[in-house]
Amino acid sequence: MKAGKVRRRTLTYAGLGAAVAIFLTGCGTQFQLLNPAGPVARTELNLFDISIVLILIVIVPVIGLLLYIVYRYRDIPGNTAPYDPHFSDNRVLEFIWWGIPIIIVAILGVVTVRTTISLAQPPGSTSNASPMTIEVTSLDWKWLFQYPGHKLATVNYAEIPVGVPVQFILTSNAPMNSFWVPRLGGQEYTMPGMALRLWLQANQPGDYYGHGANFTGRGFAHTTFHVIAVPMAKYDQWVKHVKTTAPALTLTGYKNLAIPNVVGELTYSSYPANSFYNTVMNDGGRFMPSTMQVETSLHH
Amino acid sequence: MPISHLSHWGLLVTGDPLLYGADASIILASVGIVFVLTYFKKWKWLWREWLTTVDHKRIGIMYLIAAVLMLFRAGTDALMMRTQLALPNQHFLGPEHYDQIFTTHGTIMIFFMAMPFIFALMNIAVPLQIGARDVAFPYLNAISFWLFFFGAMLLNLSFVIGGSPDAGWTSYAPLAGLHFDPGPGENFYLLSLQITGIGSIATGINFLATIFKMRAPGMTLMKMPLFTWSIVATNILIIFAFPALAVALALLLIDRIAGAHFFTIHAGGLPMMYINMFWIWGHPEVYIVLLPAFGVFSEVVATFSRKTIFGYKAMVSSMLVISVVSYFVWAHHFFTMGGGVSVNSFFAVASMLIGIPTGVKVFNWMFTMYRGRIRMKMPMLWTIAFIPCFVLGGASGMMLAVAPVDYQFHNSYFLVAHFHEMLIGGVVFGMFAALYYWWPKVFGFILDEKWGRWAFWFWNIGFYVCFEPQYALGLMGMQRRMYTYPSGMGWTALNFISTIGAFLMGIGFLVMAGGIVYSIFKGERDLTGDPWDGRTLEWSLPSPAPHYNFAVIPTITDRDQWWTLKEQGKQDTLRPRPEDIQPIHMPKNSAKPFLIGVAFFAAGFGFVFNWYVLAAAGLFCIVILLLVRSFEYHSDYHIPVDEVVHTETALGRL
Numbered sequence: 001m002k003a004g005k006v007r008r009r010t011l012t013y014a015g016l017g018a019a020v021a022i023f024l025t026g027c028g029t030q031f032q033l034l035n036p037a038g039p040v041a042r043t044e045l046n047l048f049d050i051s052i053v054l055i056l057i058v059i060v061p062v063i064g065l066l067l068y069i070v071y072r073y074r075d076i077p078g079n080t081a082p083y084d085p086h087f088s089d090n091r092v093l094e095f096i097w098w099g100i101p102i103i104i105v106a107i108l109g110v111v112t113v114r115t116t117i118s119l120a121q122p123p124g125s126t127s128n129a130s131p132m133t134i135e136v137t138s139l140d141w142k143w144l145f146q147y148p149g150h151k152l153a154t155v156n157y158a159e160i161p162v163g164v165p166v167q168f169i170l171t172s173n174a175p176m177n178s179f180w181v182p183r184l185g186g187q188e189y190t191m192p193g194m195a196l197r198l199w200l201q202a203n204q205p206g207d208y209y210g211h212g213a214n215f216t217g218r219g220f221a222h223t224t225f226h227v228i229a230v231p232m233a234k235y236d237q238w239v240k241h242v243k244t245t246a247p248a249l250t251l252t253g254y255k256n257l258a259i260p261n262v263v264g265e266l267t268y269s270s271y272p273a274n275s276f277y278n279t280v281m282n283d284g285g286r287f288m289p290s291t292m293q294v295e296t297s298l299h300h
Numbered sequence: 301m302p303i304s305h306l307s308h309w310g311l312l313v314t315g316d317p318l319l320y321g322a323d324a325s326i327i328l329a330s331v332g333i334v335f336v337l338t339y340f341k342k343w344k345w346l347w348r349e350w351l352t353t354v355d356h357k358r359i360g361i362m363y364l365i366a367a368v369l370m371l372f373r374a375g376t377d378a379l380m381m382r383t384q385l386a387l388p389n390q391h392f393l394g395p396e397h398y399d400q401i402f403t404t405h406g407t408i409m410i411f412f413m414a415m416p417f418i419f420a421l422m423n424i425a426v427p428l429q430i431g432a433r434d435v436a437f438p439y440l441n442a443i444s445f446w447l448f449f450f451g452a453m454l455l456n457l458s459f460v461i462g463g464s465p466d467a468g469w470t471s472y473a474p475l476a477g478l479h480f481d482p483g484p485g486e487n488f489y490l491l492s493l494q495i496t497g498i499g500s501i502a503t504g505i506n507f508l509a510t511i512f513k514m515r516a517p518g519m520t521l522m523k524m525p526l527f528t529w530s531i532v533a534t535n536i537l538i539i540f541a542f543p544a545l546a547v548a549l550a551l552l553l554i555d556r557i558a559g560a561h562f563f564t565i566h567a568g569g570l571p572m573m574y575i576n577m578f579w580i581w582g583h584p585e586v587y588i589v590l591l592p593a594f595g596v597f598s599e600v601v602a603t604f605s606r607k608t609i610f611g612y613k614a615m616v617s618s619m620l621v622i623s624v625v626s627y628f629v630w631a632h633h634f635f636t637m638g639g640g641v642s643v644n645s646f647f648a649v650a651s652m653l654i655g656i657p658t659g660v661k662v663f664n665w666m667f668t669m670y671r672g673r674i675r676m677k678m679p680m681l682w683t684i685a686f687i688p689c690f691v692l693g694g695a696s697g698m699m700l701a702v703a704p705v706d707y708q709f710h711n712s713y714f715l716v717a718h719f720h721e722m723l724i725g726g727v728v729f730g731m732f733a734a735l736y737y738w739w740p741k742v743f744g745f746i747l748d749e750k751w752g753r754w755a756f757w758f759w760n761i762g763f764y765v766c767f768e769p770q771y772a773l774g775l776m777g778m779q780r781r782m783y784t785y786p787s788g789m790g791w792t793a794l795n796f797i798s799t800i801g802a803f804l805m806g807i808g809f810l811v812m813a814g815g816i817v818y819s820i821f822k823g824e825r826d827l828t829g830d831p832w833d834g835r836t837l838e839w840s841l842p843s844p845a846p847h848y849n850f851a852v853i854p855t856i857t858d859r860d861q862w863w864t865l866k867e868q869g870k871q872d873t874l875r876p877r878p879e880d881i882q883p884i885h886m887p888k889n890s891a892k893p894f895l896i897g898v899a900f901f902a903a904g905f906g907f908v909f910n911w912y913v914l915a916a917a918g919l920f921c922i923v924i925l926l927l928v929r930s931f932e933y934h935s936d937y938h939i940p941v942d943e944v945v946h947t948e949t950a951l952g953r954l
Contacts, residue, residue, distance in 0.1 A: 030776050030789065030790030031772070031775045031776050031790075032775070032776055032777040033708050033709075033774070033775045033776075033777065034775055041708070043704065044704050044705055044707060044708050045708075047702055047704050047705050048699060048702075048705045048708070051698060051699045051702050051705060052699070055695045055698050055699070056695075058659065058695075059691050059692065059694075059695050062662060062663075062666070062687075062691050063687075063688050063691060065666060066666055066684070066687050066688065069666055069669045069670050069674075070669065070674060070684055073605070073669055073670065073671065073672050073673060073674050074673075074674045074676065075606075075673040075674055075675045075676075079673070081671070082671050083606075083671060083672065083673055084607075084671040085606055085607050085608065085672070086607075086608055087607070087608075087610070087670070087671050088607070088608040088609060088610050088611065088612065088668075089610075089611065090610075090667075093663075093667065094611055094614060094660075097659065097660055097663040098614075098656070098660055101655060101656040101659040101660070102656055105649075105652045105653060105655060105656060108652055108698070108702065109648070109649045109652055111702075112645070112648050112649070112652075112701075112702045112703060112704065113641075113645040113648070113649070115702075115704045116641050116644050116645050116648070116703050116704055117641050117645075119704050119707075120640075120641050174480075175472070175474050175475035175480050175571075176472065176474070176475070176571065178636060178710070178711060180711075180777075180779075182708065182777040183777075185707070185708075186636070186704065186705075186706070186707020186708040186710070187636050187707055187708070187710060187711070188636045188637075188638055188707070189634070189636050189637050189638065191571070191572065191637070192474065192565040192571065193565060194572075194638075196637075196638035197638075209777060209789075211777070211779055212779070213710065213711040213712070213779050214472075214711055215399075215467075215468050215472075215475070215711075215780075215781040216475060217399070217466075217467075217475060217480065217481075218395045218396055218399065219395070220395075220781060220782065220783075221395065221782035221783050221784050221785065224786075282566075283565045283566060284565070284568070284569075284570075288638050288640075
């Protein structure tokens, strides 16, 4: 009987270990959140892992204890477990279960605040390249990417160089959406009349799935886009290619894009001057701290 | 791309066979009801005994029936969504129809299932637990019910007349504004919630007054049963949180029908303000529906472990702490709005803090079972099932409170799995525990155990099969609120499994309903009034309790008054003695609460379609009815001693 108990316990630990290992290491690239391709998503995954471990400290004993208590104290004839109908108070026990959650929340709180602060900064570049900016406008039901550095624009896909921190400046010219590229990092809202910033970076080449995350009506399920990370040399080639071959995005073209519908991927060699800035200004003109300076320096 | 078009420019929604089916079933059900009532000559009975009643027990029953029907309706919505999502690229529902269905699913589950369910429990149990003969304002209580009822009717009507709302149960502006969402659907949402919300605020005030002013002599606050305490905490939340919702809804309605710009994109509107105001109500709302479930678990766990609740004071203080802290966490519903480091840090830590008192409650429930004798009756089964489910949901909730992690999980299926784990595993399981627990007290017979167990296992297995895969889907990057998804993302298998789980829960619901029908005919009758060997005052009364509840108001000396008396063999002290019986002061039935509900319905319907003559007529009727009521001087009466003696003798208590 003792051997059986030991074996059962070993099995339990092994199963638990396997479950934890799956979560910590990730299993299959289809679990996008567990397969970060850049420092932001990596940091967020690390924090997720820390929170899982901290929480397991509480929930595993709780569920174990529940099973034990329910089994041991069930009301069957001949149950020899003690019965104490007035046991309703125990200072020591109560200190323990107020104390443990407090300690765990304290640890988790500190880690959370630290990471929140660090993610507001540009991620560490791996290539000495200076950060670049892409302006993102969510439209019904498509994504417009404008590259102020090259004055080119794309729809429903964005090319970025590997290893370079990218600040996405986000707004919307339609109901609020949320810009999410799971393998590169967490999302942020695109709001009409506001400009928010989201730092992301890809550390390996790849085609990363992106999608609107906040419901925007009929065409919402089709607000997919791709972020394609390529080495710097290839990125430069792409820019050159776009500048020489793609058509220009005219003001009329922009107005057509704003019409609610679903389109495929599009590429433009230029776009109307200040169109992103004007979109933000027309709908309210609120800028997240320091995105205003970025915009002003880019356009004026 | 194929985006189908449901027409809602005509009055009746057309263009989809499912809708014609709904039209037909509504007409058939109405005709059936009218026929049955006429055939059995029950119209007068319906009017006298139910539609005009001010008795808290009957109002509770009506809330209960409505809640179960709405659980069916919104559950059907859920099954339609899961059918659509079972496989990629399906065309069972088009985007417009899917959007309407997920919107009404959420809206109905929160406002017209969870809320009436907790109101049902309050009405059924609170006056009996505190030794009162009714609530503080019985007439207002009836108004609350009819406002809820006609609010629910208004929203459900939208399915066939005019078109359902389709901007999500949160109805975020500017998507829900007139520019992006023309048509009456969104107006139905705003007006039905506004109407039912007025009723909810009134209920909050009513039950706080009842609990603070109408407890039996000797029942100090710290001698109140924990369910009653949970209702105190819930109602404090209601009266402070619902006004925020009322204002948000009203401003959005003014935007829509009067062309204002509170929440529009242009002309200086601030859409984010709507989202803030919505969640300033919305997060407390989570606890408004969860705290009563906590109260139920506290009653059930003590009763079925035959043991005093562990840490009563900690239970009370943790509920009050939760009700205060839950006002300071609303922004965790939109960490990703770019509020900045300080805002996100504050709301992240505040959200984690809520986990502390909640965790303490779980420990207290477990140590109530510790050294007890646990009887596995239906209420206890649901309570035990609640704990692991709630602990898992709480764990994922802690992860979502970690703001940077939430950037990845926000709006994903991870979130969907989390809140269903809290709202089904927490609230619905709690309501089911309460349903089985207080059913004999309300109806006089016990719900069948065998049917109950089948339903229990279908629900529980179905729950985990449905929602655990959704955590994984979140980790795979699947967003919520998509009417379809492509193949090749790896989402197909898990979605299919999830759909199977949803249907298992659907079967669970049907078995549960079957069990109720079976028990009506064959269920064990509760002749003692105390089928569970209960602890609190309601179990000292016969089942069902007489109209006036207590022939003589008892004097309270102990927290578990009934249990203590049974231990001492002094149950008889709670039986009325003939010499103590006096005429009992009771409120008269009234048709006005029902008529006020009708008038609100007419006004709401008028506003939905911008028919201002009807709207004005409805509002005018409301004012008239209120005036008539203010000049009514004979709204109460006394039950003579003879009648009380007669009733009590018939019940075998004299």
